[in-house]
Amino acid sequence: MSERTRNTLFVLALAGMAVALMWLALSNPTEVDRVNRLGASIMCPVCQGESIASSPSDMARDMMAFIAERVAEGDSDREIVDSILASYSGALLLDPPVSGPTLVLWLAPLVALLAGVGVIIWWRRQPEPGPEPEPEPALPTGTRSKRRTAVGAMVMIASVAAVVMIVGFFLQERDPALGGLADIAAGSLEDYSNETMEAVIATYADDPQIEGMRLVLAERYVRINDYRSAFPHFFAVANSTHANDDQLVQALLGLAWMAWDGNQETQAALGLLDQALAIDPDSVIARYLKGRVLWCGSGEVTDAADLLTAILEEPDLPEETRSVVAADQAAILNGEACR
């Protein structure tokens, strides 16, 4: 046996042993091997580019323990990985799957290699340059230069667009779904539930802009005769240093209405209405409400009639308001009882 043959046999024997060892290692992995292999394929969600097998973080340790439990329970690798991806998505895989959109990522190097080989072959098949051809009827130098620049620019633009589109396609899945809840938050107050307004008011009680929400909510409570819930909001606005005059008047009117309608406290109601009229003497609602309280509560029908008459003298009074005030004025002047 020649030395060359012996050497060849020796190399073949070594290779055979290596293959056998690899086969044994891969075909009979221990549970620990499986856990480590699975852990090495999953990115640690609380780290930067580390697998859960290599990360020292507590979360990675917990995830490794979770995998170990599943391995011990007899779950397959696929089942274990799928259960994690069901919560975290494929973004947690360190190796993108060789399927779907990420297939292109695996194929790209091969395509690039083939393209490179193709270019080299094409280049080598090009004929050597022969003698200088007759010069073409020359375009003016400036025209040729412009044409070359234009072609170059188009190639550049097309290249940029292609690359951006390709990269954008791959990154699309990883973008967060912005909007959604943010869009909801931009809605109008009418869409807010009472509970949401209560929660917002509780956490932003000191915000100067919260008074508007308090009044909307309090008015809602008044409409369903829930004066107990409305009171703290009207009261807070009436005592707020942030509220503007309109808001103060609206809050005082709300308190006055509840004092009179809810508790039959005529004097308290009249006091609150006077406070509102001190801020806005022209307030039609304050004057009308005061007129009704005087008529129905304290029996001061003359003052009540005077107030309603003054309102009716306003030229710009909306027709609907005018008819309501006029009906009450007529009833007072006719000596009718409050209704």
Place this chain on the structure above:
Amino acid sequence: MRGNALRWTGYGIALLTVVLAVVLASRFGHDPRLVPSPLIGEAAPDFTLEKLDGTGTVGLADLEGEIVVVNFFASWCLECRLEHDDLVATSNAFAGQGVTFVQIAYQENSNASLAWLDAVGTSEWTHYLADPGSRTAIAYGVFGIPETFFINEDGVVVGKIIGEANSLILGRTIDAIKRGERPGQSVTGDTQQRP
């Protein structure tokens, strides 16, 4: 001719390389944790966890038919501290309205979470739970905290907030779920991954 072709090929490759590098580099500023949660639209992972104060357990099955807001928090998380009052206020506001808040301590022992909650105050309507071994955090795919999941009356995950929530967005999301909508995922700010 061969020279021209080679030159253009070289330009093209150089240009593509530069553009690709710029575009990929621009992603370094993006947070890979902001992937849309695959849980949205799916049945919420079940859990039964012990209360932080050790007075019993609470399971998702116990809250069947209610809207459940599941928030992962820890005392070491700044954003969690910032949103705490809003969670308490919203939980209180929706008490008795078919909405239950569940706050699950993340990567923190119960004593530390309890001490902090005792100091800042809690809602009597919220369940504060421990998650030893992070099994529930793993089941919900938590990348960092705070993260808040919304489960509708049918037990389906219909919303998720990544980052600090406030009472407005919490309340509006619950309002939307009550109307039968599925708000989806929203990113409101940063999260913390570990202490």
